[in-house]
Amino acid sequence: MWNLLQFELFKTFKKPRTYIAFAAIAAIVFLIQVALLINGKEYVQFILSSVDETLIIPYAKVTNGYWVCFVILNLLLIHVPILVALVSGDIIAGEANAGTLRLLLTKPVSRTKLMIVKFTACVIYTLILLIWMAFLALLVSILLFGTNDLVVAKEFELVQIEKADILWRYFAAFGFAAVALVVVAALSFFLSSISGNSIGPIVATVSIIIVLTILSEMRIPIYDNTVKPYIFTTHMLGWKGFFYISSNTDGQTIPGSISNLPAILKSLFILIAYIIIFTGSAIFIFSRKDILS
Secondary structure, eight states: OHHHHHHHHHHHHHSGGGGHHHHHHHHHHHHHHHHHHHHHHHHHHHHTTTTTTTSOOOHHHHSSHHHHHHHHHHHHTTTHHHHHHHHHTTTTHHHHHHTOHHHHTTSSOOHHHHHHHHHHHHHHHHHHHHHHHHIIIIIIHHHHHOOOOEEEEETTEEEEEOGGGTHHHHHHHHHHHHHHHHHHHHHHHHHHHTOSSSHHHHHHHHHHHHHHHHHHHOOOHHHHTTTTTTSGGGTTTGGGGGGOOOBOTTSOBOTTOOTTHHHHHHHHHHHHHHHHHHHHHHHHHHHTOOOOO
8 A cells, every 4th residue: 555655646746736836835925924024013003903002012022933923824724725625636536537547446456445545645745735834834934033922813802822832832733724624635535536527626625615614704693503513614723722822810821721622622523524524425435436437
Protein backbone atom coordinates (compact mmCIF):
# COMPACT_ATOMS: atom_id res chain seq x y z
CA MET A 1 0.00 0.00 0.00
CA TRP A 2 2.93 2.33 0.69
CA ASN A 3 4.16 2.02 -2.91
CA LEU A 4 0.65 2.75 -4.15
CA LEU A 5 0.44 5.82 -1.92
CA GLN A 6 3.82 7.08 -3.15
CA PHE A 7 2.63 6.70 -6.73
CA GLU A 8 -0.62 8.54 -5.94
CA LEU A 9 1.26 11.42 -4.31
CA PHE A 10 3.61 11.57 -7.28
CA LYS A 11 0.63 11.89 -9.64
CA THR A 12 -0.97 14.53 -7.43
CA PHE A 13 2.08 16.78 -7.10
CA LYS A 14 3.03 16.32 -10.73
CA LYS A 15 -0.03 18.26 -11.87
CA PRO A 16 0.43 22.05 -12.17
CA ARG A 17 -3.03 22.72 -10.72
CA THR A 18 -1.84 21.29 -7.40
CA TYR A 19 0.40 24.31 -6.88
CA ILE A 20 -2.31 26.89 -7.63
CA ALA A 21 -3.48 26.69 -4.03
CA PHE A 22 0.04 27.21 -2.63
CA ALA A 23 0.58 30.24 -4.88
CA ALA A 24 -2.83 31.69 -4.04
CA ILE A 25 -2.25 31.38 -0.28
CA ALA A 26 1.21 32.94 -0.57
CA ALA A 27 -0.16 35.86 -2.57
CA ILE A 28 -3.06 36.53 -0.18
CA VAL A 29 -0.90 36.31 2.95
CA PHE A 30 1.74 38.57 1.38
CA LEU A 31 -0.87 41.19 0.46
CA ILE A 32 -2.37 41.17 3.96
CA GLN A 33 1.04 41.44 5.63
CA VAL A 34 2.13 44.32 3.42
CA ALA A 35 -1.16 46.14 4.06
CA LEU A 36 -0.83 45.72 7.83
CA LEU A 37 2.81 46.79 7.77
CA ILE A 38 1.77 50.05 6.14
CA ASN A 39 -1.71 50.66 7.61
CA GLY A 40 -1.89 48.28 10.55
CA LYS A 41 -2.64 50.98 13.13
CA GLU A 42 -5.49 52.43 11.07
CA TYR A 43 -6.98 48.97 10.61
CA VAL A 44 -6.91 48.26 14.36
CA GLN A 45 -8.44 51.67 15.07
CA PHE A 46 -11.27 50.88 12.67
CA ILE A 47 -11.94 47.48 14.28
CA LEU A 48 -11.80 48.84 17.83
CA SER A 49 -13.53 52.16 17.13
CA SER A 50 -16.45 51.24 19.41
CA VAL A 51 -14.19 50.98 22.48
CA ASP A 52 -11.51 53.47 21.48
CA GLU A 53 -13.17 56.29 23.41
CA THR A 54 -13.41 54.38 26.70
CA LEU A 55 -10.10 52.48 26.69
CA ILE A 56 -6.49 53.46 26.11
CA ILE A 57 -5.32 50.99 23.48
CA PRO A 58 -1.58 50.57 22.77
CA TYR A 59 -1.89 50.11 19.01
CA ALA A 60 1.84 49.51 18.50
CA LYS A 61 1.66 46.47 20.78
CA VAL A 62 -1.62 45.16 19.35
CA THR A 63 -0.29 44.91 15.79
CA ASN A 64 2.16 42.08 16.46
CA GLY A 65 2.77 38.78 14.68
CA TYR A 66 0.24 36.83 16.75
CA TRP A 67 -2.50 39.32 15.98
CA VAL A 68 -1.61 39.46 12.27
CA CYS A 69 -1.83 35.67 12.09
CA PHE A 70 -5.27 35.78 13.73
CA VAL A 71 -6.44 38.30 11.13
CA ILE A 72 -5.07 36.18 8.28
CA LEU A 73 -6.79 33.03 9.57
CA ASN A 74 -10.12 34.84 9.82
CA LEU A 75 -9.82 36.07 6.24
CA LEU A 76 -8.24 32.99 4.67
CA LEU A 77 -9.70 29.88 6.26
CA ILE A 78 -13.08 30.71 4.74
CA HIS A 79 -11.62 30.41 1.23
CA VAL A 80 -9.08 27.59 1.63
CA PRO A 81 -11.81 24.90 1.23
CA ILE A 82 -12.19 26.02 -2.37
CA LEU A 83 -8.47 25.36 -2.92
CA VAL A 84 -8.69 21.94 -1.27
CA ALA A 85 -11.40 20.92 -3.75
CA LEU A 86 -9.04 21.50 -6.70
CA VAL A 87 -7.17 18.28 -5.90
CA SER A 88 -9.67 16.10 -4.03
CA GLY A 89 -12.36 16.69 -6.64
CA ASP A 90 -10.03 15.55 -9.39
CA ILE A 91 -8.38 12.53 -7.80
CA ILE A 92 -10.95 9.96 -9.01
CA ALA A 93 -13.06 11.77 -11.59
CA GLY A 94 -9.93 13.06 -13.31
CA GLU A 95 -8.73 9.52 -13.94
CA ALA A 96 -12.19 8.49 -15.15
CA ASN A 97 -12.18 11.41 -17.56
CA ALA A 98 -8.67 10.57 -18.79
CA GLY A 99 -9.58 6.91 -19.28
CA THR A 100 -6.96 5.55 -16.86
CA LEU A 101 -9.29 4.51 -14.02
CA ARG A 102 -10.37 1.26 -15.65
CA LEU A 103 -6.74 0.36 -16.34
CA LEU A 104 -5.85 1.12 -12.72
CA LEU A 105 -8.51 -1.31 -11.50
CA THR A 106 -6.89 -4.16 -13.42
CA LYS A 107 -4.07 -4.12 -10.87
CA PRO A 108 -4.21 -6.68 -8.03
CA VAL A 109 -5.52 -4.10 -5.56
CA SER A 110 -9.02 -4.05 -4.09
CA ARG A 111 -11.24 -1.07 -4.77
CA THR A 112 -11.51 -0.35 -1.06
CA LYS A 113 -7.73 -0.23 -0.65
CA LEU A 114 -7.44 1.96 -3.75
CA MET A 115 -9.99 4.40 -2.35
CA ILE A 116 -8.25 4.51 1.03
CA VAL A 117 -4.95 5.30 -0.69
CA LYS A 118 -6.50 8.05 -2.80
CA PHE A 119 -8.22 9.62 0.18
CA THR A 120 -4.99 9.43 2.19
CA ALA A 121 -3.29 11.33 -0.63
CA CYS A 122 -6.03 13.99 -0.38
CA VAL A 123 -5.48 14.27 3.38
CA ILE A 124 -1.71 14.58 2.96
CA TYR A 125 -2.15 17.30 0.36
CA THR A 126 -4.57 19.16 2.65
CA LEU A 127 -2.17 18.94 5.61
CA ILE A 128 0.78 20.17 3.53
CA LEU A 129 -1.34 23.08 2.32
CA LEU A 130 -2.26 23.94 5.91
CA ILE A 131 1.37 23.70 7.05
CA TRP A 132 2.32 26.07 4.24
CA MET A 133 -0.34 28.50 5.40
CA ALA A 134 0.81 28.18 9.03
CA PHE A 135 4.39 28.89 7.99
CA LEU A 136 3.44 32.04 6.11
CA ALA A 137 0.72 33.31 8.44
CA LEU A 138 2.39 32.60 11.79
CA LEU A 139 6.14 32.27 11.41
CA VAL A 140 6.62 34.96 8.77
CA SER A 141 4.26 37.32 10.63
CA ILE A 142 6.27 36.84 13.83
CA LEU A 143 9.47 37.63 11.95
CA LEU A 144 7.93 40.77 10.42
CA PHE A 145 5.90 42.11 13.34
CA GLY A 146 7.45 40.53 16.44
CA THR A 147 5.44 39.10 19.34
CA ASN A 148 3.36 40.52 22.17
CA ASP A 149 0.05 39.90 23.92
CA LEU A 150 -2.87 39.00 21.67
CA VAL A 151 -6.05 41.09 21.77
CA VAL A 152 -9.11 39.30 20.41
CA ALA A 153 -12.57 40.80 19.96
CA LYS A 154 -15.27 38.51 21.39
CA GLU A 155 -18.75 39.82 20.65
CA PHE A 156 -18.97 42.98 22.80
CA GLU A 157 -15.74 42.58 24.77
CA LEU A 158 -12.00 42.45 24.22
CA VAL A 159 -9.96 39.49 25.42
CA GLN A 160 -6.24 39.92 26.10
CA ILE A 161 -4.12 36.77 26.06
CA GLU A 162 -0.64 36.94 27.52
CA LYS A 163 2.30 36.38 25.19
CA ALA A 164 3.41 33.15 26.90
CA ASP A 165 -0.12 31.70 26.60
CA ILE A 166 -0.59 32.10 22.86
CA LEU A 167 1.58 29.71 20.84
CA TRP A 168 -0.05 26.48 22.04
CA ARG A 169 -3.42 27.94 21.09
CA TYR A 170 -2.25 28.33 17.50
CA PHE A 171 -1.09 24.71 17.40
CA ALA A 172 -4.52 23.64 18.67
CA ALA A 173 -6.29 25.97 16.22
CA PHE A 174 -4.34 24.66 13.23
CA GLY A 175 -5.06 21.10 14.35
CA PHE A 176 -8.78 21.87 14.47
CA ALA A 177 -8.57 23.62 11.08
CA ALA A 178 -6.91 20.51 9.63
CA VAL A 179 -9.92 18.40 10.62
CA ALA A 180 -12.28 21.02 9.15
CA LEU A 181 -10.42 21.07 5.83
CA VAL A 182 -10.34 17.26 5.68
CA VAL A 183 -14.15 17.40 5.83
CA VAL A 184 -14.09 19.46 2.64
CA ALA A 185 -11.61 17.03 1.09
CA ALA A 186 -13.90 14.13 2.04
CA LEU A 187 -16.93 15.86 0.51
CA SER A 188 -15.09 16.59 -2.72
CA PHE A 189 -13.67 13.05 -2.70
CA PHE A 190 -17.19 11.64 -2.39
CA LEU A 191 -18.47 13.77 -5.27
CA SER A 192 -15.44 12.76 -7.33
CA SER A 193 -16.30 9.08 -6.84
CA ILE A 194 -19.71 9.52 -8.50
CA SER A 195 -18.65 11.82 -11.32
CA GLY A 196 -17.13 11.20 -14.72
CA ASN A 197 -15.20 14.48 -14.96
CA SER A 198 -13.25 16.59 -12.49
CA ILE A 199 -15.01 19.91 -13.11
CA GLY A 200 -18.30 18.67 -11.70
CA PRO A 201 -17.03 17.68 -8.21
CA ILE A 202 -14.96 20.86 -7.87
CA VAL A 203 -17.83 23.16 -8.83
CA ALA A 204 -20.31 21.17 -6.74
CA THR A 205 -18.05 21.30 -3.66
CA VAL A 206 -17.55 25.05 -3.98
CA SER A 207 -21.30 25.58 -4.46
CA ILE A 208 -22.17 23.47 -1.41
CA ILE A 209 -19.60 25.29 0.72
CA ILE A 210 -20.93 28.70 -0.35
CA VAL A 211 -24.58 27.80 0.26
CA LEU A 212 -23.96 26.15 3.63
CA THR A 213 -21.64 28.96 4.77
CA ILE A 214 -24.31 31.56 4.01
CA LEU A 215 -26.87 29.40 5.80
CA SER A 216 -24.66 29.00 8.85
CA GLU A 217 -24.04 32.77 9.01
CA MET A 218 -27.72 33.70 8.74
CA ARG A 219 -29.32 34.49 12.10
CA ILE A 220 -32.87 33.31 11.46
CA PRO A 221 -34.61 31.28 14.22
CA ILE A 222 -36.06 28.66 11.87
CA TYR A 223 -32.53 27.75 10.73
CA ASP A 224 -30.85 28.29 14.11
CA ASN A 225 -33.01 25.63 15.73
CA THR A 226 -33.11 23.09 12.90
CA VAL A 227 -30.31 22.71 10.34
CA LYS A 228 -27.54 25.02 11.56
CA PRO A 229 -26.41 22.85 14.51
CA TYR A 230 -25.88 19.91 12.16
CA ILE A 231 -24.27 21.31 9.01
CA PHE A 232 -20.48 21.11 8.98
CA THR A 233 -19.86 24.73 7.96
CA THR A 234 -21.33 25.86 11.29
CA HIS A 235 -18.53 24.04 13.09
CA MET A 236 -15.60 24.75 10.74
CA LEU A 237 -14.72 28.00 12.52
CA GLY A 238 -14.60 26.30 15.91
CA TRP A 239 -10.83 26.97 15.98
CA LYS A 240 -11.63 30.47 17.22
CA GLY A 241 -12.75 28.97 20.51
CA PHE A 242 -9.14 28.33 21.49
CA PHE A 243 -8.64 32.12 21.69
CA TYR A 244 -11.63 32.77 23.95
CA ILE A 245 -10.17 32.68 27.44
CA SER A 246 -12.03 32.32 30.74
CA SER A 247 -12.07 34.97 33.48
CA ASN A 248 -12.32 34.73 37.26
CA THR A 249 -14.84 36.50 39.47
CA ASP A 250 -12.65 39.61 39.49
CA GLY A 251 -12.70 39.82 35.70
CA GLN A 252 -9.07 38.76 35.32
CA THR A 253 -8.26 36.31 32.52
CA ILE A 254 -7.08 32.82 33.49
CA PRO A 255 -3.91 31.75 31.59
CA GLY A 256 -4.20 28.35 29.91
CA SER A 257 -8.01 28.34 30.03
CA ILE A 258 -10.62 27.96 27.28
CA SER A 259 -14.02 29.48 27.95
CA ASN A 260 -16.12 26.86 26.15
CA LEU A 261 -14.09 23.69 25.59
CA PRO A 262 -17.17 21.38 25.41
CA ALA A 263 -18.47 23.33 22.40
CA ILE A 264 -15.12 22.94 20.62
CA LEU A 265 -15.08 19.19 21.32
CA LYS A 266 -18.67 18.88 20.09
CA SER A 267 -17.78 20.65 16.84
CA LEU A 268 -14.74 18.41 16.45
CA PHE A 269 -16.87 15.30 16.92
CA ILE A 270 -19.39 16.48 14.31
CA LEU A 271 -16.64 17.23 11.79
CA ILE A 272 -15.07 13.78 12.30
CA ALA A 273 -18.50 12.21 11.83
CA TYR A 274 -18.84 14.01 8.49
CA ILE A 275 -15.43 12.72 7.39
CA ILE A 276 -16.48 9.15 8.17
CA ILE A 277 -19.84 9.56 6.40
CA PHE A 278 -18.43 11.15 3.23
CA THR A 279 -15.46 8.78 2.95
CA GLY A 280 -17.49 5.68 3.81
CA SER A 281 -20.15 6.61 1.25
CA ALA A 282 -17.51 7.16 -1.42
CA ILE A 283 -15.95 3.73 -0.77
CA PHE A 284 -19.36 2.03 -0.69
CA ILE A 285 -20.53 3.58 -3.97
CA PHE A 286 -17.24 3.13 -5.81
CA SER A 287 -16.92 -0.54 -4.81
CA ARG A 288 -20.25 -1.24 -6.54
CA LYS A 289 -19.85 1.10 -9.49
CA ASP A 290 -19.45 -0.04 -13.08
CA ILE A 291 -16.28 1.55 -14.43
CA LEU A 292 -16.74 2.18 -18.14
CA SER A 293 -13.81 4.53 -18.75
